[in-house]
Amino acid sequence: xxxxxxxxxxxxxxxxxxxxxxxxxxxxxxxxxxxxxxxxxxxxxxxxxxxxxxxxxxxxxxxxxxxxxxxxxxxxxxxxxxxxxxxxxxxxxxxxxxxxxxxxxxxxxxxxxxxxxxxxxxxxxxxxxxxxxxxxxxxxxxxxxxxxxxxxxxxxxxxxxxxxxxxxxxxxxxxxxxxxxxxxxxxxxxxxxxxxxxxxxxxxxxxxxxxxxxxxxxxxxxxxxxxxxxxxxxxxxxxxxxxxxxxxxxxxxxxxxxxxxxxxxxxxxxxxxxxxxxxxxxxxxxxxxxxxxxxxxxxxxxxxxxxxxxxxxxxxxxxxxxxxxxxxxxxxxxxxxxxxxxxxxxxxxxxxxxx
Ligand code: NAI
Ligand code: MG
Numbered sequence: 004x005x006x007x008x009x010x011x012x013x014x015x016x017x018x019x020x021x022x023x024x025x026x027x028x029x030x031x032x033x034x035x036x037x038x039x040x041x042x043x044x045x046x047x048x049x050x051x052x053x054x055x056x057x058x059x060x061x062x063x064x065x066x067x068x069x070x071x072x073x074x075x076x077x078x079x080x081x082x083x084x085x086x087x088x089x090x091x092x093x094x095x096x097x098x099x100x101x102x103x104x105x106x107x108x109x110x111x112x113x114x115x116x117x118x119x120x121x122x123x124x125x126x127x128x129x130x131x132x133x134x135x136x137x138x139x140x141x142x143x144x145x146x147x148x149x150x151x152x153x154x155x156x157x158x159x160x161x162x163x164x165x166x167x168x169x170x171x172x173x174x175x176x177x178x179x180x181x182x183x184x185x186x187x188x189x190x191x192x193x194x195x196x197x198x199x200x201x202x203x204x205x206x207x208x209x210x211x212x213x214x215x216x217x218x219x220x221x222x223x224x225x226x227x228x229x230x231x232x233x234x235x236x237x238x239x240x241x242x243x244x245x246x247x248x249x250x251x252x253x254x255x256x257x258x259x260x261x262x263x264x265x266x267x268x269x270x271x272x273x274x275x276x277x278x279x280x281x282x283x284x285x286x287x288x289x290x291x292x293x294x295x296x297x298x299x300x301x302x303x304x305x306x307x308x309x310x311x312x313x314x315x316x317x318x319x320x321x322x323x324x325x326x327x328x329x330x331x332x333x334x335x336x337x338x339x340x341x342x343x344x345x346x347x348x349x350x351x352x353x354x355x356x357x358x
Contacts, residue, residue: 015288017077265299
């Protein structure tokens, strides 16, 4: 069959890493002997598009995207456009409108990559951050200039939204995921000692849902303590479920602990499959290295593997992961992980190791 994929490279290194992921998937498809193919359509949306049109994406962009099997995304953001405008105008717009309420972000060691954490045991870091991706702190609720008293006295309000349904579905998702992993454990993260409404609701829903999964170990940890735990006791974690903001921060910490932000993959899932899901590296547009051929493509290629999983091509996803592993083990590494290779060399090595 043919999988129709919308590619949105957007800004900065987004273009380089999306091209990398496409090259790997196309090589993979070629070796499938025609059993399945990828049909790519690339969209020019992003900050450059905004400068020309005043919009981050086509007016009917969501309608166009709706017909695809998946969206493969680079990164959005460029110094010429305020970050909240670019992020809300494209990435968050897609996530929210396509109800991609589960953001899955696996973190693990890569052979050959030195982690600031690396201990003798390579399995010490192997977890998945499950991020609530539709509400919480990124619900977009609030306003500016609420005092009405002008400069110097401005009051701004940013409200978090926690619904019982929203909490329950992401927590159940985390438990179901934990059942597929070698260690059946879910760690729930909040700051419910200080945030006494929404996060207390989250904790209560977590405790209730946990009763349906007696075979899964659980813990509830405050986010400040959890960030320490990421560093000090990573071996105790398997699935970590948290609200939008907390999980966003924790997953950057996690990918840095694995060795680089450039390694981390993610999937924004609409688990009911009513809308397309979106696959993207965790990192941003990296303006400091954009266009230089230095970007680490592993996060984007790993995200392509998550897309293969979503298509039901589990063996092919495993092949891509194996090829990534062989590549890093062989020492073909970009600068962010201590090597000297360019993006293209890493891509070539991954493709070679697909065989
Ligand atoms: P960033 O992730 O772009 O960069 C942080 C650091 O990591 C930089 O030193 C960068 O060079 C390095 N880095 C990132 N990706 C890399 C890769 N693939 N290979 C090697 N090194 C890599 O985060 P920053 O600088 O905070 O944000 C830059 C722009 O990206 C902003 O406009 C921000 O809003 C946007 N952004 C977009 C995201 C998205 O589209 N999902 C996520 C995070 C930030
Ligand atoms: Mg982030």
